[in-house]
Amino acid sequence: MIESFEALLLARIQFAFTVSFHFLFPAFSIGLASYLAVLEGLWLRTGRGVYADVYRYWLKIFAVVFAMGVVSGIVMSYQFGTNWSVFSDKTGPVIGPLMAYEVLTAFFLEAGFLGVMLFGMRKVGRGLHFMATCAVAVGTFISAFWILSANSWMHTPTGFEMGANGQFLPGPSWAAIIFNPSFPYRLVHTVIAAYLTTAFVVGAVGAWHLLCDRGNAGARVMFSMAMWMAALVAPIQIFAGDEHGLNTLEHQPAKVMAMEGHYDSHPDGAPLILFGIPNSREKRIDYAVEIPKASSLILKHDPNAPLAGLDTIPDDREPPVGIIFWSFRVMVGLGFAMLGIGLWSLIARAKGRLFDWPWLHRAAVLMGPSGFVAVLAGWITTEVGRQPFTVYGLLRTAESASPLDAPAVAVSLIAFVIVYFTVFGAGVWYIVHLMHKPPHVGETGLDGAPIRSSGVTPAPAMLKGEGQ
Template sequence: MDALLLSRIQFGFVISFHVLFPAFTIGTASWLAFVESRWLRTGNPVWRELYFFWQKIFAVSFGMGVVSGIVMAFQFGTNWPRLSEVAGTVIGPLLTYEVLTAFFLEASFLGVMMFGWGKVSPRLHFFSTCMVALGTLVSTFWILSSNSWLQTPAGYTMVDGIVHPDSWWQIVFNPSFPYRLAHMALGSFITTCFVIGGVGAWYLRKDVHREAGRKMLLAAVGFAALTVPVQIFVGDMHGLNTLKHQPMKIAAMEAHWHSEGEGKGVPLVVFAVPNEKAERNDYEIAIPRLGSLILTHSLDGTFDPLTSVPASERPPVVPVFFAFRVMVGLGTLMLLLAWVSAFQWWRGKLLQSRWLIRGWNWMLPSGFIALISGWFVTEMGRQPWVVYGVLRTADAVGPQSAWMTALSLGVYIVGYAFVFGWGVWYLVKIIRTGPKPHDPAPALDAGSHTPARPLSGADEPLEER
């Protein structure tokens, strides 16, 4: 293993952790805004209990997202200095805009949201929650703009091998940005939705916190039934955009090696074991012409196969091919579960269906798995480019030695295992304990008092009840 491969592995390891927590906090922040609005509207104390319960989960996840994000930023300077040198004139300002907008907005209202219960009016507290939720979406906007520019660069000129911005409008709203932003935002919401539904289903299975579990499950079913079909539609539009700008990524996703000939279309490969050396698929199961129908909306449409470019210009086919099918397979299961659950809810039999409740419990981590799989497709699929068509990944790596990269990777693995191991353990403990009754906020004119402590963990052990 050389420094380039180890640096790629390290980047993949770090981003696999980092993408989970910001995506989860994006959905959780909006869920908190919804829950608090329901409490303000109905006065039902169960909604208030749910708010403080999920506020703890949000706080821990937000902290772990910030920690992993800092490490991500370090990597650009330590492992990929050439990327910073060539494209820093674009990446740097975009990340700065995130700090000046999203981070400042979140920092201004996060303290009020976390510790202002009883210190400010309920309406101001709700406004603060909404601003934190908005801040997470603004952060998503700038991060996806930066990453999308790496995928479909626009609005620049090259001067002496360095990117010089020409049009910030074209840079920010580059060709793939709208599709990727919508796909990622919906993916974050759906990931959180299935966590909420899974936790609610688990409470119903264990016959604890039944009212809270019922509200969580029904909210998740309603949201998933509406948004998962939209996500599939957005994913299709994103795929068409990718076919236009990154055809080899699509060819790798479909393991499309050779042209089928004029008028024969492209089959949809349901399953295969791509053989990159022989440039073929082993054990292939394919449906004729369906690939053309999905990707070109025509039965005899075609697109460039992998063999249309040299092997050095192709992304790694095996991981892209299987990661894409994991993502699509989980999305199909999500749609099936959501629609069957919605139908049983309409019939009044959802909460009596033992298998549907268990299905939501089993599907709790599905959003996280689909999210990581999607990022694998996105990042591996643009290889061998780090800035598509501008800078190759092999040319962006720094002069660090292989042993130094391996040492830093080992430190990351040990450090992440400790930090995120304890963080996930603490989240599990909060979830197993469940929502608790919360004292009403004292009157604002009752004098000074200690603010709420949202990070107070549960005192109960983790043993099964």
């Protein structure tokens, strides 16, 4: 019994480790692909060389990020057959086609046109190259669509029938499976998070080079575009997150109870607990700092509305409160920090100091990794909040694992840790190395043709239109 529990725990740790590594790369590549499409569109529309140069700068980084995302995703998927074979057997008729659609409609589109993006700059026409960039951007969104549909179905399963052997079988309508109740909210929230993640990485790189050279045209473009994204999209993300939370309250109330730290029910309005230490043994939040009735106001739009607590949930169906409580606060805190940077940039823009306010640039550099931390915190909140189920309310995690011994899982976990930190650590180092190089302005566009001057003298190394 003890060995079985250890094998299950190790299998969960292994999947959490690999999926966390993997999730970082799509969270970046989804937004970066769209950013590249916008840059090329601006270059085609205006003819300004700085847009072509910034495009080349980020294209190399995108290629590396995309490759690491593919490799980490393939490795992760094998665990469904090794560590989670029971889950794969029972949910395969539903999850399997959704994953196959992702490959057929998204991965082939991305991988095929990525080659045109990378090597077709001077071999195809401007229109075809721009179409390839847009195709890759659309492909990343389609990929997110199918992956999030499959994941959302595990949280809010609909449209299925139970087979005689306990399998989940598709019902008469695939639309009910694909567009399950939590999917639209999760898709919007996750894709916007990917755009903000990219914006703050681009903004941090631009800010870093502005601190080194305030007149760098490429850095100015990066920073200005990133700050527009932060100022305009961060408020939308906060609203989308609130809507997602209300949907979660309807379909997964125990998760919201854990997020809010509500061990007890509140019949006359629940407080918003800002900080505290969850005490699962005593079923309370120690040292709580709270705002009376604010949670009911946010979740029910009525300060006196009753909210149920975890005292209404059986102990064997209660998610781990401590992890969810803190990961949720990390995500929300970083979201408001992003909003703060966006508002600060608007003030700087209004004062004409967007490119010469060093404290804003330092803050932007500091916030560079914030998107990655926020998406990981959100992912942890979502997935740990689903426990103790893999298919919410229907299939328990303990019933989903393969019948493996703990030593076998431990050996593979150690191997994953060593290989991942070695291979992906080297990849991340190379990406940071590319970002450390300042963007330069060349004399030719993506197709090698002369471009209109951006008003900045090009660096000597770029006089022949070499990319970055």
